[in-house]
Amino acid sequence: xxxxxxxxxxxxxxxxxxxxxxxxxxxxxxxxxxxxxxxxxxxxxxxxxxxxxxxxxxxxxxxxxxxxxxxxxxxxxxxxxxxxxxxxxxxxxxxxxxxxxxxxxxxxxxxxxxxxxxxxxxxxxxxxxxxxxxxxxxxxxxxxxxxxxxxxx
Numbered sequence: 001x002x003x004x005x006x007x008x009x010x011x012x013x014x015x016x017x018x019x020x021x022x023x024x025x026x027x028x029x030x031x032x033x034x035x036x037x038x039x040x041x042x043x044x045x046x047x048x049x050x051x052x053x054x055x056x057x058x059x060x061x062x063x064x065x066x067x068x069x070x071x072x073x074x075x076x077x078x079x080x081x082x083x084x085x086x087x088x089x090x091x092x093x094x095x096x097x098x099x100x101x102x103x104x105x106x107x108x109x110x111x112x113x114x115x116x117x118x119x120x121x122x123x124x125x126x127x128x129x130x131x132x133x134x135x136x137x138x139x140x141x142x143x144x145x146x147x148x149x150x151x152x153x
Contacts, residue, residue, distance in 0.1 A: 008111030011104040015042060018101030019072045023079025025092030032072050038101045039068040045105050046112065 019035045043064060083089040 004111045006111075007107050011107035011111055014100045014104035014107065015039070016075055018097040018104075019075035020079040020082075020097075021092055021100065022094070022097040023076035023081075024083045024089065025094075025097070026080070026083065026089040027076075027092075027094055027097070029076070031094065031097075032069060032076060034098060035072045035076075035101060036065060036069045038098070038105075039072060040065055042105055042108065043068070046108055 015038075018038070019031075022031045022035070080089075
């Protein structure tokens with residue numbers, strides 16, 4: 001349980017550090033769209049539903065994408081603010097923040113996985129076959145000449 005909890009905390013940290021580092025490194029505002037796609041993918045991975053495909057209304061998807069964009073813009077702005085306060089923006093390659101945010105998705109799946117329980121093998125219950133056995137006995141009794149003589153006499 002503790003491993004899953006730590007994996008989920010690490011996944012959340014990687015997810016939000018990505019846009020923060022992109023802002024700190026002075027990345028362009030076009031990266032917000034890339035991170036929006038990652039965050040929406042994250043949401044679909046974390047909340048897959050009940051296993052049955054559901055049709056989500058377009059307004060719900062749009063609202064969720066706008067909310068994710070707002071969160072990313074805030075993280076991006078905080079990163080730029082930190083860089084401005086420090087007086088320098090380090091040269092961070094664009095792929096590093098994107099890779100960190102993408103790395104959060106497998107960690108989230110590890111943190112969310114349900115442990116599989118192993119059910120022990122049990123032999124089949126002979127009483128489950130009782131209707132078949134009684135039918136077989138009736139057929140055998142019908143073919144047995146001693147039963148016919150004894151029953152007909």
